[in-house]
Amino acid sequence: MNNVFVSIKDVNASDVKWIDARFSLADANEGKRLYNESHITGAVHWDLNEDLSDLTKKDGRQPMPSKESLGDLFRRSGLNLDDNIFVYDDGGSPFATRAWWFLQYAGFENAFIVIEGFEEMKASGLPVDNETALPKKSSVNPRWNELIYATRDFVEKTVAGETANQLIDARAPNRYRGDVEPLDRVAGHIPGALNFDWEQLKQDGKFRFDESIQEKISNLANSNQQVTVYCGSGVTASPLFAMLSHYGHENIRLYVGSYSDWVSKEDAKVEKG
Structure with missing residues (x-):
């Protein structure tokens, strides 16, 4: 952990x-x-x-x-x-x-x-x-970790079978299946993606850390598996990224653009069901 x-x-x-x-x-x-x-x-x-x-x-x-x-x-x-x-x-x-x-x-x-x-x-x-914080400005230079960031190009290569990554869609099952799509241009999911609704990570409005969650996380992907998580806009996939990290998974990327970026191209391939 x-x-x-x-x-x-x-x-x-x-x-x-x-x-x-x-x-x-x-x-x-x-x-x-x-x-x-x-x-x-x-x-x-x-x-x-x-x-x-x-x-x-x-x-x-x-x-x-x-x-x-x-x-x-x-x-x-x-x-x-x-x-x-x-x-x-x-x-x-x-x-x-x-x-x-x-x-x-x-x-x-x-x-x-x-x-x-x-x-x-x-x-x-x-x-x-209620005072606006005004910290002393730092001179920090970030050390960017590109290994946790999935670009659209990386996801395209994953769909084409050119990476070892497993895509995981964190949206609700009905959006993953393409039954409904309230926000994006095309309904469905990125080809090859599995579905894990991020809402499963919560109970009574708080993130849960019981044995059930640990079991779900371990069944979703083993700790050595390379996975890329996405959702509709890259926001609700971040709790899944964090939870996988919390339970020891290290080979995780977040597709920040997520499904809304994926279907922004007219020729984007999607799956339903």
Whole structure:
């Protein structure tokens, strides 16, 4: 187990840096509003649309930001590669895992996802305020880990049988099968992909870590298997990436563009059923 997820009871709050990743897909301003109302003292806010995506690109609904913009985000957040960093959201959401994935991609090896949501963290006695954090800017230079990032070209090679990767689709089964498609141009899934609905990772609004989840994760892929996870826009696949990592899987990539990027090309091949 790699301890990607941690409980607040295991956090030494005197020597950490906090990232508030709260967001709502239904209301793009909610995360910023919640942060401005109250957040863990010293936390900086990372917005899914403004910081963890580049919406000017055409590579899916939540496209990959440039390395330049990510590097600037890390520096203005005051981060250094050896910092102990803890990311939180409302609990059981895919936004802290999305932020954590970018930290992994950039080489921040001591970054963790808090299992509990903000309200539970607040109730535990962690200090909160509504002051916008203004950390001292760092001069960090990320160490990019390309082995956890799947480009569209890599996925195309995987579909063509040119890599040893297994694609895993983290969307709901009815979207995977192509029964419905509320968001993207074409219904179905990337050819050859297996389905594992990321919602299975939760119970009562929180990520679960019981024997049932461990069994599901081990049945999905053995620890040495090379897998690439995707979803609709690259957001809800990040909890599956994080959970696989937590249980010791090391050969995992995230297709950030995901299905919305895949079907952006007119000649994209899809499967149904």
